[in-house]
Amino acid sequence: MKTTALVIIDVQKGLDSPALGNRNNPDAESNMASLLTAWRKNGSPVIHVKHNSTEPNSSLRPDLPGNQIKDVVKPLTTEKLFEKTVNSAFIGTDLEKYLRNIEIQNLVMVGLTTDHCVSTSVRMAANLGFKVWLVDDATATFERVSYNGNSFTAEQMHEINLASLNGEFCSVVSTPDAMALAN
Amino acid sequence: MKTTALVIIDVQKGLDSPALGNRNNPDAESNMASLLTAWRKNGSPVIHVKHNSTEPNSSLRPDLPGNQIKDVVKPLTTEKLFEKTVNSAFIGTDLEKYLRNIEIQNLVMVGLTTDHCVSTSVRMAANLGFKVWLVDDATATFERVSYNGNSFTAEQMHEINLASLNGEFCSVVSTPDAMALAN
Numbered sequence: 289m290k291t292t293a294l295v296i297i298d299v300q301k302g303l304d305s306p307a308l309g310n311r312n313n314p315d316a317e318s319n320m321a322s323l324l325t326a327w328r329k330n331g332s333p334v335i336h337v338k339h340n341s342t343e344p345n346s347s348l349r350p351d352l353p354g355n356q357i358k359d360v361v362k363p364l365t366t367e368k369l370f371e372k373t374v375n376s377a378f379i380g381t382d383l384e385k386y387l388r389n390i391e392i393q394n395l396v397m398v399g400l401t402t403d404h405c406v407s408t409s410v411r412m413a414a415n416l417g418f419k420v421w422l423v424d425d426a427t428a429t430f431e432r433v434s435y436n437g438n439s440f441t442a443e444q445m446h447e448i449n450l451a452s453l454n455g456e457f458c459s460v461v462s463t464p465d466a467m468a469l470a471n
Numbered sequence: 472m473k474t475t476a477l478v479i480i481d482v483q484k485g486l487d488s489p490a491l492g493n494r495n496n497p498d499a500e501s502n503m504a505s506l507l508t509a510w511r512k513n514g515s516p517v518i519h520v521k522h523n524s525t526e527p528n529s530s531l532r533p534d535l536p537g538n539q540i541k542d543v544v545k546p547l548t549t550e551k552l553f554e555k556t557v558n559s560a561f562i563g564t565d566l567e568k569y570l571r572n573i574e575i576q577n578l579v580m581v582g583l584t585t586d587h588c589v590s591t592s593v594r595m596a597a598n599l600g601f602k603v604w605l606v607d608d609a610t611a612t613f614e615r616v617s618y619n620g621n622s623f624t625a626e627q628m629h630e631i632n633l634a635s636l637n638g639e640f641c642s643v644v645s646t647p648d649a650m651a652l653a654n
Contacts, residue, residue, distance in 0.1 A: 374598035375640070403635035408598065411591045415557035424618070434634035435607070435643040448631040451617035452586035457558070460618035 292469050293333040293392045294323055295413075297377060297399030297406050299361050300338065302347030302354020312442035313428035317360045319463040320398045320426045324361055326470040333392060336363040337370050337377045339405065375408040384416055394419045396466050397458070398426035403449040411457050420458035423466045424450060475652050476516040476575045477506055478596075480560060480582030480589050482544050483521065485530030485537020495625035496611035500543045502646040503581045503609045507544055509653040516575060519546040520553050520560045522588065558591040567599055577602045579649050580641070581609035586632040594640050603641035606649045607633060 299320060327334050338357055340350040347354035363369050370381045378384050387395075395418050399406050406427050413420050429449070431442045454460040482503060510517050521540055523533040530537035546552050553564045561567050570578075578601050582589050589610050596603050612632070614625045637643040 375594060376598045379595075379598045404639055407635070408594045411558060411594065412562075415559045415562045415591065432634045434630055435637040436630075438630065438634075440631055440634055445631060445635060447617055447619075447621065448623055448628060449635055451615045451621075451623055452590070452628060452632055454618040456587055 290330070290332040290471060291392065292394035292396060292471055293335050293387065294327040294470070295335045295337065295377070295395050295397045295399075295409070296320060296324065296361050297337045297397065297409055298339045298348075298401070299358050299399050300348055300354060301356045301358055302352065303400050305347045305354065309431045310442050311428050311430050312446050313425055316398075316400075316426050316428040317358060319423065321360045322463060323396065323398060323423065323426060323466055323470070326467050330470045332470050333390060334367045335370065335383070336361075336367060337372060337383070337399070337409070340371050340373050342373050375405045376412045377405070377409040378412045378416065387418070394421075394469070396421045396423065396469050398423045400428060402427045402429040402446045404429070407449055407453060410453055414457040421461050421466055421469060422450065422453060422458040423463055424460050425463050426466070473513070473515040473654060474575065475577040475579060475654055476518050476570065477510040477653070478518045478520065478560070478578050478580045478582075478592070479503055479507065479544050480520045480580065480592055481522045481531075481584070482541050482582050483531055483537060484539045484541055485535065486583050488530045488537065492614045493625050494611050494613050495629050496608055499581075499583075499609050499611040500541060502606065504543045505646060506579065506581060506606065506609060506649055506653070509650050513653045515653050516573060517550045518553065518566070519544075519550060520555060520566070520582070520592070523554050523556050525556050558588045559595045560588070560592040561595045561599065570601070577604075577652070579604045579606065579652050581606045583611060585610045585612040585629045587612070590632055590636060593636055597640040604644050604649055604652060605633065605636060605641040606646055607643050608646050609649070
């Protein structure tokens, strides 16, 4: 019996917008694709999550081309897709119910962005009782300016956010380590 | 009509354990106390949240003295207390239902720790539709070692985690700014 689902969060074309600034982990999508290939090959559950933004200026609005999932991790019609309007993949969706129904307790989570939708979904998955592995090099985020005006690189944002999650909400692993979980 | 609740998260004696390492914002508790005084004076809703850890080695287990809320922000018997076993104050509690019942849409959130229970509760509050202000100098966290062995100071953990939250899930404000919200 397959026990571990791959959850791919918000890997959408609109997140390539230059307006978002510099990003880390340029190979994140190809690592996600490697994991997706492994999960499909093993017949393990794959969950796609897509963000339908309600923000007026977001490139992820459902009426814009940026809403589309990137081709590199495009869902098959036979794979489950959950659409959401907030950061957490568990709010306003049937994701929790679906995972309970298929008796999945373990989640390997990847996607965009590390500190917004991925972190929020990982935290909530863990607090709902799922065991979570978060893949360091199959997630990525953007540079940000703090509330006090200090600037941080995308890599700083990524690493410190993962440091907050690791051990408390999930195990942070690499793509090669995560491949071994495609049971 | 009072529109804004003060939510004080996990300010418990066990979080003074030296085993947790160095902390930032030593004045966080006195800032929380100032906010608590202002909320009480205005008769605005105060919500206390306490963590009852189920981890074998946690100082926040309900059978240990470390579980107690610190005297500086000790709840009055007339104030609402929600007890939880995970990071989010909204999972396994009636907090959301209670806030809807008293028609509160706005939350000023403070407590410990910035990147674990506070961040998780802020994210979920925002995703559930509440408007959130997070008080920079009335929250604090600890130094942490990353999954890859890199060490970060408590101040680095605090500031970058707030940079991820600000503008996406909440407005990060100072204690003096938050005082003005005790309507």
